[in-house]
Amino acid sequence: MFSPSVILTMGAQWSKQIDRQKAVIAEKKILRELQERCGSDYPGSNWHPTDRKNWMFGLDHNKVHINMIVWPGTHNSATNKIGIKMITRPFAQCQSLSIYQQLVCGARVLDIRVEETGKVCHGILTTYSVDVVIEDVKRFVSETKSEIVILEIRTEWGRKDPPEFQKYLWEQLGEMLIHQDDNVFDKTIAEILPRRVICVWKPRVSPEVNVKSPFWNSGYLRDNWIDTDLPATKFESNMKYLSQQQPVMARNYFYRVENTVTPQADNPIVCVKPVTKRIHGYGRLFIAQCFQQNCVNRLQIFSIDFINADFVDACVGLTWAKLEGKA
Numbered sequence: 041m042f043s044p045s046v047i048l049t050m051g052a053q054w055s056k057q058i059d060r061q062k063a064v065i066a067e068k069k070i071l072r073e074l075q076e077r078c079g080s081d082y083p084g085s086n087w088h089p090t091d092r093k094n095w096m097f098g099l100d101h102n103k104v105h106i107n108m109i110v111w112p113g114t115h116n117s118a119t120n121k122i123g124i125k126m127i128t129r130p131f132a133q134c135q136s137l138s139i140y141q142q143l144v145c146g147a148r149v150l151d152i153r154v155e156e157t158g159k160v161c162h163g164i165l166t167t168y169s170v171d172v173v174i175e176d177v178k179r180f181v182s183e184t185k186s187e188i189v190i191l192e193i194r195t196e197w198g199r200k201d202p203p204e205f206q207k208y209l210w211e212q213l214g215e216m217l218i219h220q221d222d223n224v225f226d227k228t229i230a231e232i233l234p235r236r237v238i239c240v241w242k243p244r245v246s247p248e249v250n251v252k253s254p255f256w257n258s259g260y261l262r263d264n265w266i267d268t269d270l271p272a273t274k275f276e277s278n279m280k281y282l283s284q285q286q287p288v289m290a291r292n293y294f295y296r297v298e299n300t301v302t303p304q305a306d307n308p309i310v311c312v313k314p315v316t317k318r319i320h321g322y323g324r325l326f327i328a329q330c331f332q333q334n335c336v337n338r339l340q341i342f343s344i345d346f347i348n349a350d351f352v353d354a355c356v357g358l359t360w361a362k363l364e365g366k367a
Contacts, residue, residue, distance in 0.1 A: 084361030113149030
């Protein structure tokens with residue numbers, strides 16, 4: 041027999057879970073009704089690149105300035121093989137494609153988390169070595185002519201920095217690196233070539249990257265992470281924080297919006313895919329709302345879990361519209 045206090049505690053927890061599920065249902069309805077009412081059309085929404093692997097080249101790299109680009113990105117990019125398949129992987133997997141496949145699909149911003157052994161991780165789970173990521177980036181760069189990649193590498197929270205990591209990155213990427221420089225934002229892709237990779241290194245303990253480094257420090261890639269599994273809450277928070285940024289033409293840093301929601305420890309649904317699916321299909325709606333709320337000139341990096349071609353096209357279409365003077 042359970043004691044009265046245990047029964048009360050169980051009852052309170054059960055009631056809390058019912059309330060949470062009601063909140064999820066209500067917020068999914070908010071986004072669904074917003075889409076039905078306002079639609080997801082915007083300048084460039086019907087434009088599609090003929091070759092996603094080379095979409096920057098297809099936009100005329102002589103005219104595309106770095107601060108004009110709406111960069112499709114992936115959240116927790118190197119988690120396609122994390123943990124143990126069918127056992128722990130569903131709790132930490134945010135992408136089903138490899139790094140190379142994501143880049144071929146059109147992603148141009150990668151979010152890589154590492155720990156002291158040099159393995160990629162997400163929370164307590166680990167996967168392959170960061171060497172796999174670097175080799176995929178190098179392969180993609182070797183196969184394309186003018187695609188620029190933003191490679192963000194950070195030490196995962198609660199972990200130690202890999203030893204001599206800047207030296208490792210320099211040895212692997214040196215000739216490809218676009219060095220830290222505020223003037224880069226105003227340059228065209230053609231003016232930056234043949235360098236191809238902006239590498240942002242965010243250590244936990246090691247000294248911050250200095251201003252003369254070939255690497256970019258944490259101040260150059262900013263975001264406002266909202267940790268929630270409620271889709272409308274995330275959508276509205278993303279819009280609020282985006283609206284507080286300077287227009288892209290007036291700032292010397294990249295700002296990221298993440299079209300994701302994440303499992304919460306106090307909720308019974310803790311697998312990533314069914315949770316993030318609550319907001320996954322509303323990327324185009326977010327862009328359309330950026331136009332409606334007059335902050336589309338602030339949107340720059342737009343990231344997602346489980347990236348797909350439609351999300352890439354949504355970002356590339358907006359970039360095309362900006363280039364054509366339609367946005």
